[in-house]
Amino acid sequence: MAYRKRPLSPFMLGQTYRFQITSLMSILHRITGISLALGGISLVWWLMAIAIGGDAYEFASRQWSSPLGLAFLFGFTLALVYHLLNGIRHLLWDAGWGFEIPKVYASGYAVFVVGFVLTGLIWFFGMRGMA
Amino acid sequence: MSGGGETSRAAPFRTPLKRARGLGAGKSGTDHFWTQRVTAIVLAPLAIWFVWTLVTLVGADLETARGIIARPWNTIIFAVFLVSMFWHAKLGLQIVIEDYVHTRSLEITAHFLNNFLCGLGAIASLYAIARIAFAS
Numbered sequence: 001m002a003y004r005k006r007p008l009s010p011f012m013l014g015q016t017y018r019f020q021i022t023s024l025m026s027i028l029h030r031i032t033g034i035s036l037a038l039g040g041i042s043l044v045w046w047l048m049a050i051a052i053g054g055d056a057y058e059f060a061s062r063q064w065s066s067p068l069g070l071a072f073l074f075g076f077t078l079a080l081v082y083h084l085l086n087g088i089r090h091l092l093w094d095a096g097w098g099f100e101i102p103k104v105y106a107s108g109y110a111v112f113v114v115g116f117v118l119t120g121l122i123w124f125f126g127m128r129g130m131a
Numbered sequence: 132m133s134g135g136g137e138t139s140r141a142a143p144f145r146t147p148l149k150r151a152r153g154l155g156a157g158k159s160g161t162d163h164f165w166t167q168r169v170t171a172i173v174l175a176p177l178a179i180w181f182v183w184t185l186v187t188l189v190g191a192d193l194e195t196a197r198g199i200i201a202r203p204w205n206t207i208i209f210a211v212f213l214v215s216m217f218w219h220a221k222l223g224l225q226i227v228i229e230d231y232v233h234t235r236s237l238e239i240t241a242h243f244l245n246n247f248l249c250g251l252g253a254i255a256s257l258y259a260i261a262r263i264a265f266a267s
Contacts, residue, residue, distance in 0.1 A: 030223075030227055033223045033224075034227060036216075036220065037220035037223070037249070040213075040217065040220060040252055041252055043213075043256075044213075044252050044255045044259070046188075047200075047256055047259035048255060048258075048259045050193070050196050050200065050259065050263055051259040051262040053193050053197075057193050061190065061191075061193075061196075064188075064189050064190075065190045069189075073185065073189065076185075077182050077186070080178055080182050081178075081179075081182075084174075084175060084178045088175060091168065091172070094168065118179070122183050122186060123186060125183070126183050126186030126187050127186065
């Protein structure tokens with residue numbers, strides 16, 4: 001029997017579907033979710049280092065203060081803020097609010113704008129508090 | 132058989148008990164959906180505070196870092212946040228695996244790793260936080 005290879009959902013974007021902000025945001029929600037879970041494991045390592053102290057803490061602290069460590073933490077912040085804001089959007093949908101197409105787009109753009117501003121504020125005040 | 136109208140229906144074998152239990156074909160009802168929302172609602176107000184605390188911890192010396200985590204409410208909020216986070220992560224990753232991993236053996240391995248790592252993450256977090264809090 002001959003089967004026609006039909007496209008499956010995650011790979012339809014770009015081939016079958018026109019690019020759209022709504023599907024992009026849905027995919028980003030999953031990507032940031034996966035990233036946050038993996039990042040969460042590295043936070044446990046950090047916490048364990050704080051608990052153990054001594055050389056373990058010195059090593060962990062050096063890694064997080066390095067440019068790569070800071071970039072990682074900045075990416076973690078960005079992913080967390082995005083997942084948080086888009087998650088609130090999902091919760092509002094669950095409650096039945098904002099399903100009209102214009103509102104879906106408006107809340108989508110709002111997530112990006114508020115997300116960047118919030119991430120900027122966290123890092124601006126976080127780094128200042130550190131000094 | 133007097134109930135002729137009954138047998139012509141689509142689901143003559145579904146018993147009222149099945150409906151009363153409300154667990155559906157997956158046998159877990161709305162539990163996954165609901166727990167994911169509840170953990171999301173717990174995490175939402177704490178997320179900004181949590182990541183802000185992390186940023187302030189960068190480059191701090193050991194005593195300062197321990198001091199921040201050992202403050203009574205910080206200890207509790209850290210514990211609540213991390214347990215809810217790993218629980219929420221487990222539920223979310225489970226859906227991602229179910230959706231995209233189609234080879235059965237790989238899927239089972241992925242589910243195992245997901246449960247194991249998220250469980251380990253939650254337990255290790257609690258251990259570390261408790262040790263920091265009670266040592267100071």
